[in-house]
Amino acid sequence: MSKNISWHHSVVTREKRNAQNKHNSAVLWFTGLSGSGKSTLAHAVEEKLFEIGCQTVVLDGDNVRHGLCADLDFTIHDRTENIRRIGETAKLFVESGIITLTAFISPFSSDRDKVHQLLLPGDFLEIYCQCDLNSCEQRDVKGHYRRARAGEIKEFTGISSPYEAPKNPALVLHTDRDSIEDCVQSVMILLQQKSIIPAD
């Protein structure tokens, strides 16, 4: 074997994976305030994609914050590093042919832009879950807003830390106004328009 070993690159290219899967891959980057519906929508879109036979993954607080990024907290430095690692992980998934849905507040434009630059043009679809702070706070499913108002959570986006809305997102979802079904449908249309999935 000694003679044959060499610096080896994969012959299973992304193009071959996409052809075999019968769909392309991309990162669907859901961004918005806590409680704006990012994770719910990412999972609802994933379900729809799975039904038509697509390869998918959802990266969200549930599976990243307790694992890959368990060593990070919520300081600005660590939030930036959190998004960087998620971006790099998303890149690995996209190169493996997987439609990758990420659901993180990701409040800073500069962090999202870095992820965008990490990926090939067209691989990064920024999806802004636009939702009134009031609606998010009234909902407050996890009780985070209450705790942030009480000062128990520091640097909480929307309360004590800024959210920088995307300037030029691929899609805006009005999650305080439209139904989940309508939002999911909008994402599916976007994916067809971008030729990530075949038209109906």
Add this chain to the structure above:
Amino acid sequence: MSKNISWHHSVVTREKRNAQNKHNSAVLWFTGLSGSGKSTLAHAVEEKLFEIGCQTVVLDGDNVRHGLCADLDFTIHDRTENIRRIGETAKLFVESGIITLTAFISPFSSDRDKVHQLLLPGDFLEIYCQCDLNSCEQRDVKGHYRRARAGEIKEFTGISSPYEAPKNPALVLHTDRDSIEDCVQSVMILLQQKSIIPAD
């Protein structure tokens, strides 16, 4: 939508993914000295798996050290953190139904054991690429051994840092003796025995 939003877990379970893909998922953890053929074998196995329609990913120095772990160097602390992140990333892939092949020296038993414990029983298949230090050093494809001997690379496994061989690997490949084809075949048989892929 406000009424419908709730803490949402994926309905696309690993079991459903495996059923749709017609194969199970697991981590094939290739470990061994630099130059022992880990990455070459991981890619060769991936090629074989792709041919039979499997979903795969290879994680190796090429795609991890310049990305997810670009902030880490080769001190013992950073090598441990490197393997931790790779383990967590492998877990995300496995839960997404992907057969995940990792190719890292991963010299410390304790680091590999931590990855093992992170995963479900049966998800971690340790594959030891056993190869004489002499063979690896004579080959020296990347010139690392020469530089390590010259003191230009510190803490280089096998030269100035220990390699702890697996005590109970799922498979031992004698990469200094057997052909790539034979090694690949051994891995494919292992995957069939573990019911990761269907029997021929």
